[in-house]
Amino acid sequence: MTTERKPVVLLQNCAISNGGKTVLAGLDLILQAGDFLIIEGPTGSGKTSLVRALYGHLAPSAGYGEVVGISLRPLPTHKKPLLRRKLGVVTQQPMFLEEESVLDNVALPLHIAGVPASECRARGTKALLEAGLTGAALRKPHELSGGEQARLQMARALIHSPVLLLADEPFAHLDSESVELIESLLSFAHTRGTAIVLTTHRPTELARRAKKMTVREGRLV
Template structure:
């Protein structure tokens, strides 16, 4: 489903050194995620979690190494092949990225409309998914009229309405209270039970302890085993 092989990633700098490549944000990252798996992506802020997710949902290509997503090697894939591949991936962004001028219904319907689905099918699918996330009554509301937890559930609904094969979520519980976080994780777990491969980035170890699953641990852009990673995090905390 997802394979990283010796992946390195650099970003181009701005300011006085605009255009120059910065240090590696990811270095020699190698892992494989099987189809239908649920995986935590763990590490402190700045560890590289968002960079890994951006490579997974094709927002970036690796600087070196190989990324394979849904059977496609992304570094060598023609740009014309990427839109169809992206439609097989659901993304929950840390900042939601909802469109304030669209209703909740139309925000969730957007991926289906971009895919050219018939309006009758869109109405049925969006109504079903809004009911599933407990927002059916909020269908005509603007995102600005919704609470943070409701916006997060709307973002989840938009990410899964097209039944993606791969779902990636970047700190999806960061703006939620514990009750809302549990509900959101239940929704992600149900998607996984239905066959979607799910990857969730978080730094909330308490949440991970409550919902145990395989985990990838990132620290300074490199993968570590859990014990070494925890030791490194603890040492940094002591140094302040």
């Protein structure tokens, strides 16, 4: 007897509101482990609101939503840490522990999970190597360029091999080297089985391996 796989993301007739205004409605989406979805749409179309709903920052205002087996409506406060431990999240405005080193920042998800310090250092060093940040390990995040900060955020989001990565406009305003490195990190994560939801308004080499949807007039089509 086979057991049916539980979706990583399940949205059924969902609506998402922000500031009392309905931004997206009639959302139906199923993503399985290892799926790759690129969501396109112009700035202000609601892509960011969708990502925020998927990591529990915005609660769906209607319908049913579930991520990694946890209901989003309602999402109990005590379940938010459990949800986020299973996710990697990349936002348009990265936040770091500014008094800590780049190495400590990239390894933060491991520290939170109780991984031994020696393993955190080893895995953090490897993650920085893959992100092209080896020479920045002992620097502070504010000493990095915008492209380097974007790579640091992506490496941190992936270091714990999340079930699902949510990446909101990860290529915005980046130099070509940083774009290529981030695309490489995403490709490698996908080959390891991480499901990915990526929003963008620019072409990417990753499109050939992903399903594409568009936010248009408050709908995901």
